[in-house]
Amino acid sequence: MPEQILLEQVVDKVRPLIGSGKVANYIPALGSVDPNKIAIAVTTADGQTIGAGDYLEPFSIQSISKVFSLTLALSLYTEDEIWSRVGKEPSGQSFNSLVQVELERGIPRNPFINAGALVIADLIQARQSAPKHRMLEEVRKLSGNSHICFDKNVANSEFKFSARNASIAYLMKSFGNFDGNVDTVLKNYFHYCSLKMNCADLSKAMFYLANRGKTLQNEQLVTPVQTRQLNALLATSGLYDGAGEFAYRVGMPGKSGVGGGIIAVIPGDMSICVWSPELDQNGNSLAGTRMLEHLSQALGRSIF
Numbered sequence: 001m002p003e004q005i006l007l008e009q010v011v012d013k014v015r016p017l018i019g020s021g022k023v024a025n026y027i028p029a030l031g032s033v034d035p036n037k038i039a040i041a042v043t044t045a046d047g048q049t050i051g052a053g054d055y056l057e058p059f060s061i062q063s064i065s066k067v068f069s070l071t072l073a074l075s076l077y078t079e080d081e082i083w084s085r086v087g088k089e090p091s092g093q094s095f096n097s098l099v100q101v102e103l104e105r106g107i108p109r110n111p112f113i114n115a116g117a118l119v120i121a122d123l124i125q126a127r128q129s130a131p132k133h134r135m136l137e138e139v140r141k142l143s144g145n146s147h148i149c150f151d152k153n154v155a156n157s158e159f160k161f162s163a164r165n166a167s168i169a170y171l172m173k174s175f176g177n178f179d180g181n182v183d184t185v186l187k188n189y190f191h192y193c194s195l196k197m198n199c200a201d202l203s204k205a206m207f208y209l210a211n212r213g214k215t216l217q218n219e220q221l222v223t224p225v226q227t228r229q230l231n232a233l234l235a236t237s238g239l240y241d242g243a244g245e246f247a248y249r250v251g252m253p254g255k256s257g258v259g260g261g262i263i264a265v266i267p268g269d270m271s272i273c274v275w276s277p278e279l280d281q282n283g284n285s286l287a288g289t290r291m292l293e294h295l296s297q298a299l300g301r302s303i304f
């Protein structure tokens with residue numbers, strides 16, 4: 001199990017990499033984040049959370065929310081209902097690619113690229129009243145932090161510059177794979193992405209992925225088999241077009257977001273969250289990936 005001192009060493013080792021990536025600015029409200037922030041937090045099998053760096057500072061979780069929405073959809077729909085509308089394969093394309101949706105007739109490759117997450121948000125919208133509020137309640141419960149909020153500024157900024165995501169949704173609609181009102185579903189999806197959480201919150205909230213589906217509060221959120229399946233999808237598609245490189249260097253199921261956060265899991269042992277806002281060319285946190293690589297080497301742990 002990692003000790004506090006190890007987490008501090010990991011942060012110190014990687015800090016010099018700040019300056020070699022690029023903060024996402026295609027969502028204008030994200031562009032103003034301080035690139036010098038760096039953090040790691042780990043929740044271990046005994047339920048303890050430790051952290052180093054800015055691990056109590058909230059950031060925009062962005063696509064990490066796609067893990068929460070898929071988990072939620074699994075509780076609302078049968079497997080067939082979900083997997084007839086979205087695939088389970090790595091995309092090999094950027095996270096917001098439009099061409100693949102056209103070529104594959106409106107069925108997104110997996111639930112972690114934008115097209116797939118929009119289908120999942122469409123499914124949630126069809127079965128839940130107040131989906132934004134319900135998601136907020138869920139993440140507050142999973143992390144034990146009742147102060148978690150949406151960042152309205154980020155959500156509105158994304159909606160204002162939503163041409164690409166709206167195009168993806170309309171293209172899927174043209175193939176009959178999108179039922180709801182596009183603007184309504186986009187607004188829900190952007191709110192999920194705009195959730196502000198810190199590394200400690202996220203490592204706690206993702207604990208169920210390391211604990212056979214049981215949350216820190218000892219609730220069975222998904223079954224042990226579903227947990228294994230979620231981790232398999234995270235290992236193959238959680239880091240977009242960088243999933244192979246991430247598997248090679250880090251060797252854990254993981255999910256990144258363009259806010260610079262990455263969550264990762266060692267099943268049975270721990271859930272981890274790192275944060276550093278500058279991204280690599282695939283849209284994954286550059287120093288964040290490196291922190292996970294150092295941690296996995298120091299612990300001698302990987303799923304492979």
Ligand SMILES: NC(=O)CC[C@H](N)C(=O)O
Pocket residue numbers: 061062063064095096114158165190193256257258259283
């Ligand atoms: N990779 C990401 O984190 C992308 C999420 C972002 N909200 C988008 O839709 O573009």
